[in-house]
Amino acid sequence: MTSEATVANPRYGKITDEEVAKLRGRMFKERVIAVPYNRVATLDGINHYMRGIGDTNPLYLDDAYAQGTRWGGVIAPPCFLYSVHWGSWDLRRGWGLPGVHGLHNQDRWQFFRPIKAGAPVHATRELVGLDEKQGRLAGRAFIETVRVKFRDEAGQMLAMVHMSSYRAERDAAKKANKYGDVKLGHYTAADLAKIEADYDAEVIRGAETRYWEDVNEGEVLQPVVKGPFTSADMIAWVMGVGSPHIRFGRYFLDYRRRTPAVVVLNPETGVPEPVERVHWDNFMAGELGMPAAYDYGSHRGALSSHLMTNWVGDDGWLALHDVQYRGMVFLGDTVWFRGTVTRKFEQGPNSFVEVEIQGVNQRSEVPLRGRAIAALASRARGPVVMPVEEVQ
Amino acid sequence: MKTQEVQQVEDDESSNTYGTINPEALAKLRARIGKEYPIEEPHIRFVNRDSIHHAARAIGDANPLWNDPVYAKKSRFGKLVAPPALLYGAHWGAWDMRRGEGLPGVHGLHSSDHWTYYQPVLDGDEVHATKTLTAADEMQGRWAGRSIMQKRNFKFFNQKDELVARCLMNAVRGERSEGKSRGKYADIKKATYTPEEIAAIDSEIEAEIVRGANPRNWEDVKLEESLQPLVRGPLTVPEMMTWIQGIGSPHVRSGQFWLRYRRQSPKVAVPDPRTGIPEAVERVHWDDFMAAEIGMPAAYDYGSQRGAWATHLMTNWAGDDGFLVDLDVTYRGMYFLGDTLRIKGTVSEKWVGKKTGIGYVDCTITGINQRGDVIMPGHATVALPSKAHRKLQFPIDVEADRG
Numbered sequence: 028m029t030s031e032a033t034v035a036n037p038r039y040g041k042i043t044d045e046e047v048a049k050l051r052g053r054m055f056k057e058r059v060i061a062v063p064y065n066r067v068a069t070l071d072g073i074n075h076y077m078r079g080i081g082d083t084n085p086l087y088l089d090d091a092y093a094q095g096t097r098w099g100g101v102i103a104p105p106c107f108l109y110s111v112h113w114g115s116w117d118l119r120r121g122w123g124l125p126g127v128h129g130l131h132n133q134d135r136w137q138f139f140r141p142i143k144a145g146a147p148v149h150a151t152r153e154l155v156g157l158d159e160k161q162g163r164l165a166g167r168a169f170i171e172t173v174r175v176k177f178r179d180e181a182g183q184m185l186a187m188v189h190m191s192s193y194r195a196e197r198d199a200a201k202k203a204n205k206y207g208d209v210k211l212g213h214y215t216a217a218d219l220a221k222i223e224a225d226y227d228a229e230v231i232r233g234a235e236t237r238y239w240e241d242v243n244e245g246e247v248l249q250p251v252v253k254g255p256f257t258s259a260d261m262i263a264w265v266m267g268v269g270s271p272h273i274r275f276g277r278y279f280l281d282y283r284r285r286t287p288a289v290v291v292l293n294p295e296t297g298v299p300e301p302v303e304r305v306h307w308d309n310f311m312a313g314e315l316g317m318p319a320a321y322d323y324g325s326h327r328g329a330l331s332s333h334l335m336t337n338w339v340g341d342d343g344w345l346a347l348h349d350v351q352y353r354g355m356v357f358l359g360d361t362v363w364f365r366g367t368v369t370r371k372f373e374q375g376p377n378s379f380v381e382v383e384i385q386g387v388n389q390r391s392e393v394p395l396r397g398r399a400i401a402a403l404a405s406r407a408r409g410p411v412v413m414p415v416e417e418v419q
Numbered sequence: 420m421k422t423q424e425v426q427q428v429e430d431d432e433s434s435n436t437y438g439t440i441n442p443e444a445l446a447k448l449r450a451r452i453g454k455e456y457p458i459e460e461p462h463i464r465f466v467n468r469d470s471i472h473h474a475a476r477a478i479g480d481a482n483p484l485w486n487d488p489v490y491a492k493k494s495r496f497g498k499l500v501a502p503p504a505l506l507y508g509a510h511w512g513a514w515d516m517r518r519g520e521g522l523p524g525v526h527g528l529h530s531s532d533h534w535t536y537y538q539p540v541l542d543g544d545e546v547h548a549t550k551t552l553t554a555a556d557e558m559q560g561r562w563a564g565r566s567i568m569q570k571r572n573f574k575f576f577n578q579k580d581e582l583v584a585r586c587l588m589n590a591v592r593g594e595r596s597e598g599k600s601r602g603k604y605a606d607i608k609k610a611t612y613t614p615e616e617i618a619a620i621d622s623e624i625e626a627e628i629v630r631g632a633n634p635r636n637w638e639d640v641k642l643e644e645s646l647q648p649l650v651r652g653p654l655t656v657p658e659m660m661t662w663i664q665g666i667g668s669p670h671v672r673s674g675q676f677w678l679r680y681r682r683q684s685p686k687v688a689v690p691d692p693r694t695g696i697p698e699a700v701e702r703v704h705w706d707d708f709m710a711a712e713i714g715m716p717a718a719y720d721y722g723s724q725r726g727a728w729a730t731h732l733m734t735n736w737a738g739d740d741g742f743l744v745d746l747d748v749t750y751r752g753m754y755f756l757g758d759t760l761r762i763k764g765t766v767s768e769k770w771v772g773k774k775t776g777i778g779y780v781d782c783t784i785t786g787i788n789q790r791g792d793v794i795m796p797g798h799a800t801v802a803l804p805s806k807a808h809r810k811l812q813f814p815i816d817v818e819a820d821r822g
Binding site: 064065066067069072075079080081082212213214216219223226229255257259260262263264265266270272274275276277278279280292293295296297298299303304307308310359 | 464465469470473476477611612617627651658661663664668676678695697699702706707756
């Protein structure tokens, strides 16, 4: 499970009945996300996001190229939307259970309409799930789910995500000890050359339409490799999507005053810093008992979507992307995102393909599992019909 | 002893493996003198609420003229204004600012910026920049080895091809031995703070004054008047990250972009000795380990950040009806993680433009760290509303007005 400073303090608070009741009282109240990182899918914003995940697909970067596609110009890649809600400064308000650690463990995305470059995006958040789980160790635990809706200027639904976090009272150090023996990434020149060959082998389907009829169950997608991860990758990620807790000067002062739990004092210097630094700072991660800094769940989700956007091509449409984040991705790790077609089906006017997805690291562990459903153009039925309806 | 030269590793295809300034490389560099090249891969092309807000956050500037659309609508501009610091995103944060300037493996130290601003940049504008190398002069460096003072002239245009600003950016390219670099900062320890000291700095942040909608009239300004100072820090890695979130980073790249870059410019990456993984040497700006590898007690800031903070000092003071027209700052010494910087300004001169009769005020700027080192000396000039010019008209050419 990834740690992402949802209620950013690694102190372990208790989950009391009162706090749970208070939180349940907040359910199903849709609130505007008022301080997103990106309000508009600008060409620059899309560019920064693409750079953030290391994706060179011209559909999302090159307006001259994209004008030759059915979209008529650059569109935002599906997980660009992390820059609207995840990088916002107010997504996490009202998530309750103060002092209780939160681990982002799943994103279930649905995409309905294209977002053209220059289009504003309006997002709302709503607490929709608070399910008690039997913790692996003693102590209460909940899966808390927030639903974010993304709408266009006219109020039409562009996309939706169900974002889940594991809220648990157990001591973080106890959990972290299980990573004490992890063999962090170390690479010879030959190792790196192999990974570079995998980068070179990446295929962007692009303008060559992938037809539904030509896809076979059991078909394997061309993998997408990411890493070996360094702090620069984490920085590139927040450059692309924003950061919930990184703030400067007056902004940081106001934040510290309003939400003291978001900072820890750097033990070396006494300077308050957001605990989010566990994501790029080995020292701080060590303070939490981790062998190294580690990624954000959302980062993993976005990277895994790159597998799908490469494969569906300019004429395809990623309709559903449902991924769980398991275990840690540490700095120094390399992850290969792989997919296999598991079924084909028709629904409404569209023809869909389901893909089982896995992210596998250099230790053969699986830090990401999930499935995606894409609409593809059909020789018989024609191009993908927009908006794409909800699929399960 | 006060440090005179900036010991920053930054820019260009420089890396920790030292290159030399050989005659061929120098000739290649000099062949570019006078040639204007477009910057084609900037961080910021479009000025809009998002990019303006990101740039304001990048320097910790909560001025409502850049941040609050309702407030900005009531201003004379009728819309959000870009803070002058945003323009760093059109050149400094570009991926191709340094391309073609050669001397690979030779350190580049950003030593000064001289900005001249001609007109404001507004919500809805686009910006693009060009670069011209104006000089590559040999100089005696502070440490052994040859140094080149590399001077560049950047011009910033809007979508109507109007010149909105110009920046003369100097960098020192120097060969130097590791031994010399390790000696100078070896004794500096990372600063530490008690909660009371942090609270005191917080009070200084709160004491910041944004002149805003209350015009500062030229007639009312007094010589020797002090500007409300700005405090920065204690500097942390998150603050470095907000800078590059808003302005861009020359060398931070991911995935396919990183692979492509390393192949194009091999010296931009250095394998981490602990993992073997190639990493951008730019990480001296956020990674204490890498900073230690080059003899620094901690990671340290980018020179351009200091220049941007200086603009913040001035725009706070100038007010919505004033306009920063000139900023000339030098980056001296290091600003390490954990250091606190106070930027002060004093009015040194009041004068009237020869051509336009606009009222100008010159200020001296001093940026001092908590150890008492002056790490950013400089000057700035602001045009203010006056009886003769209640509303400034743009473009303003302060150099022509100086006569």
